[in-house]
Amino acid sequence: MDGATLYSIGDLARRTGLSVRTIRFYADAGVVPPTRRSPAGYRLYDLDALVRLELVRTLRDLGIDLVTIRRVLAREVTVAEVAEAHANAVDTQIRTLRLRRAVLRAVARRASSPEELDLMHKLAKLSDEERRKMITDFLDATFADLDVDPDFLAKMRCGLPALPDDPTAEQVEAWVELGELVADPDFRASIRRMAEYQARTRGDDVAPGTHERLTTITREWVEAARTAGIEPTSPEAEPVLADLLAEYAAAFGRTPDDAFVAWLSERFEVGTDPRAERYWQLLGVMNGWPSWPSLAPVFDWFLAALRARARNR
Structure with a gap:
């Protein structure tokens, strides 16, 4: 087989495992246009088109969209650059799916109400930075304007939440309970009383x-x-x-x-x-x-x- 060999859509379908309809779609979308047409008007493809079609099939199997594939074929971006970007996107999707799995398992374990499910989902979706801010805001409000022991305060600020990429249902439940706890006005008032008492009795250390x-x-x-x-x-x-x-x-x-x-x-x-x-x-x-x-x-x-x-x- 040499570079002058031409293939019909049926030939391409047999060689690539793609359907004739899919190949026509790629041709009409301008991703793999025909090399030429036969005297009867049928589309014909050369070896380069076959190679392009194999690449398109591989990239589509990896979840890469046609717009990006066109840029690869036009040499606007490299396959390596596209692979890196999509690998990062897949990492994000995997983390999201793992979190959803943990939330669903926690809901099943707790027999949660719709309201608790909504709260659990919202709290679990927070980023590490948002989780830390939720706790640091609680600590700021608790110890504001108080002369507390610096070592004690440093210990409190070192204890910040960090869910792993693949949390267990127990860890998701712990975060939901912690989120509810630090938002509870009675708990916040109790911890504030502790802080005030400690500030007032620092001489008793x-x-x-x-x-x-x-x-x-x-x-x-x-x-x-x-x-x-x-x-x-x-x-x-x-x-x-x-x-x-x-x-x-x-x-x-x-x-x-x-x-x-x-x-x-x-x-x-x-x-x-x-x-x-x-x-x-x-x-x-x-x-x-x-x-x-x-x-x-x-x-x-x-x-x-x-x-x-x-x-x-």
């Missing part, structure tokens, strides 16, 4: 690492008490409470008297909203951080014991 040590002690001792079935309001709780008060009083340079019990009770009442812990748990799910056991039951027990001590005095 302890040495670095002390809070972590106290938290560890509290968890160990209270969990042991709870495992033993000791209620926080029972007489059996008093020795545990006394030991904890001694540790906390020593850390803050105070005496474990009634005034200290009242001071510590207020500190826990302001700072132990379980939704604050939930905020960090949700961020952890989204960002793939290691999970940790909830401290809410531990400090609920501690606070209940403090209140019982105050009532019994």
Whole structure:
């Protein structure tokens, strides 16, 4: 077969696997025009046209539109440039499909209402930048005009959400719950109270690492008490409470008297909203951080014991 060989539309159809109708369409669209016509008026194509048609078929199979194909054939753009652009577009489509899949699975798991489905879809479609802005706006409103601990504020601002390209249904659910949480006026007011209290009591700060040590002690001792079935309001709780008060009083340079019990009770009442812990748990799910056991039951027990001590005095 040489360059002078001409093919009918039927020949091209057999060689390329395309239908006669499709080849006529490409010819009429000017993508692969006939090389010449036979005396009877039939379209005829040479080897170059066959090669062009093979290229058109390959590019169309890859989802590239005819306008772009014309530019490739006219050498306005290269196949490499088109491939790069369309590969990027396919990446975007894949991310979108993965996100839709995760949303649908989350909806199925939660048996969501139409309203929740709409909210879930809107929140999930946000970009990473939009998600971060949603959280930073919440933090800006919470800590505005307050003299809070810079290290604490830096920690808060480092905890920003980042959904992976292929999120799980659990991660989508976590983002939806987090979005609802930071938009809740009551939660925002509670976190603002915590921030105001911390700013007001910055002089009561302890040495670095002390809070972590106290938290560890509290968890160990209270969990042991709870495992033993000791209620926080029972007489059996008093020795545990006394030991904890001694540790906390020593850390803050105070005496474990009634005034200290009242001071510590207020500190826990302001700072132990379980939704604050939930905020960090949700961020952890989204960002793939290691999970940790909830401290809410531990400090609920501690606070209940403090209140019982105050009532019994």
